[in-house]
Amino acid sequence: MDNKNTKLRMLINCSIFAAITAILAQVEIPLPLIPISGQTLAVGIAATILGSRQGAIAMVCYAAIGGVGLPVFAGFSGGPQVLVGPSGGYIFGFIAAAYVTGLILEKTKFTIPMALFANIVGMVVTLIFGTLQLKLVLDLEWGAAMAAGVYPFIVVGLIKAFLASWIGITVRQRLLQANLIVGNQKETA
Incomplete structure (x- = not known):
C-alpha cells in the first residue's frame, strides 16, 4: 500500500473514532x-486500537468539531464555552490520555493486561486535566475539586478501562488481520 493510501486510511480511522466519541x-x-x-470509553478504545498518534489526532478532531459549535460533547453541547468551562x-485530557495510553501500548505489547494498565493511566491523565480546570x-478548594471531579469517576472509570481494553484489543487484532490499520513491527512479526 502506498503512502497516500496509508495517510487516507489514517485520516478515515481518526474521523471514525472522533465520531464514535x-x-x-x-x-x-x-x-x-x-x-x-x-466519552472516556471511546478515548480508551481509540487509543487501544489506533495507538498514540492516531488516537490523539482523533481526540483533537473531536475537540475541534465540538469547539466550533457542533453538539458533540456530553448532553449534545458544543462551542468554545464548553472547552473553557468546568468540563473543558x-x-x-482526552487528547493527552489517548496519546499516553497508545504510547504505553506501543512501548510494551498490545495485550489486554497491558491495555488495562495503559487505560487506567489514561484515566488518571484525564482526571488530572479535568480536575485542574474544574478547580480553576x-x-x-482542592478537596471540593477532587470530590466533584475525581471520586465519582473512579469505579466507573475502572470499568470503562477494562471494557476499552477488551474491546480495543479484540477489534485491533481483527482490523490488523483485515489490513485496515497499520500495526507496529512487534505485532506483525
Whole structure:
C-alpha cells in the first residue's frame, strides 16, 4: 500500500473514532457538575486500537468539531464555552490520555493486561486535566475539586478501562488481520 493510501486510511480511522466519541458522549449519567459519560470509553478504545498518534489526532478532531459549535460533547453541547468551562479540562485530557495510553501500548505489547494498565493511566491523565480546570474555573478548594471531579469517576472509570481494553484489543487484532490499520513491527512479526 502506498503512502497516500496509508495517510487516507489514517485520516478515515481518526474521523471514525472522533465520531464514535461524539456518539458515546451522549450516553451519560448526570451529576451536579460533570456528568459521567461514554466519552472516556471511546478515548480508551481509540487509543487501544489506533495507538498514540492516531488516537490523539482523533481526540483533537473531536475537540475541534465540538469547539466550533457542533453538539458533540456530553448532553449534545458544543462551542468554545464548553472547552473553557468546568468540563473543558476533561476534553483536553482526552487528547493527552489517548496519546499516553497508545504510547504505553506501543512501548510494551498490545495485550489486554497491558491495555488495562495503559487505560487506567489514561484515566488518571484525564482526571488530572479535568480536575485542574474544574478547580480553576470554579475557584474550588482542592478537596471540593477532587470530590466533584475525581471520586465519582473512579469505579466507573475502572470499568470503562477494562471494557476499552477488551474491546480495543479484540477489534485491533481483527482490523490488523483485515489490513485496515497499520500495526507496529512487534505485532506483525
